[in-house]
Amino acid sequence: METKNSYSEPQRLHHRNLRSTRHMQKRSQQRGIGEEHICLAMDYGEAFFRQGLIFYVVGEKLLLMLPDHRLREKIKNLVVVVSPETNDVLTCYRSKKGMRHVRKKQKRLYT
Numbered sequence: 001m002e003t004k005n006s007y008s009e010p011q012r013l014h015h016r017n018l019r020s021t022r023h024m025q026k027r028s029q030q031r032g033i034g035e036e037h038i039c040l041a042m043d044y045g046e047a048f049f050r051q052g053l054i055f056y057v058v059g060e061k062l063l064l065m066l067p068d069h070r071l072r073e074k075i076k077n078l079v080v081v082v083s084p085e086t087n088d089v090l091t092c093y094r095s096k097k098g099m100r101h102v103r104k105k106q107k108r109l110y111t
Contacts, residue, residue: 013039013089018082020089033078033092040071041078041092048102053090055102056080 013020013035020028020035028038044065045056057079063072079102081090 016042018087018089021091024089024091028092031093033094034074037071037075037078038080038089038092040066040075041080042082044075045078045080050102052083052085054082054084056082057102 016039028034041058042056044062045058046062048055048057058075058077060076063076066072066075077094077096078092079095080092082088083090
């Protein structure tokens with residue numbers, strides 16, 4: 001018997017016109033973060049525009065929208081960094097204080 005999830009299947013990165021960098025592929029593999037988890041973080045995470053990048057952060061409150069508790073554990077505290085100019089997913093990582101860390105970042109990156 002097949003069970004259907006009430007959430008829609010996330011689109012793959014290439015269907016969103018996003019490309020993954022080698023750095024992201026390497027880090028996500030090291031950290032056990034799959035492409036599906038990255039897409040779910042982009043769907044359900046809160047977007048912060050900082051330093052010319054988009055940070056998608058999945059906090060505790062946002063996880064309540066997902067019905068599947070296994071997926072909740074997989075994307076809990078996940079941060080995905082995307083470049084809006086090139087549509088590249090730069091990196092992804094888990095951080096318990098990710099929301100606070102990203103919120104405190106400066107709006108602009110000064111060089």
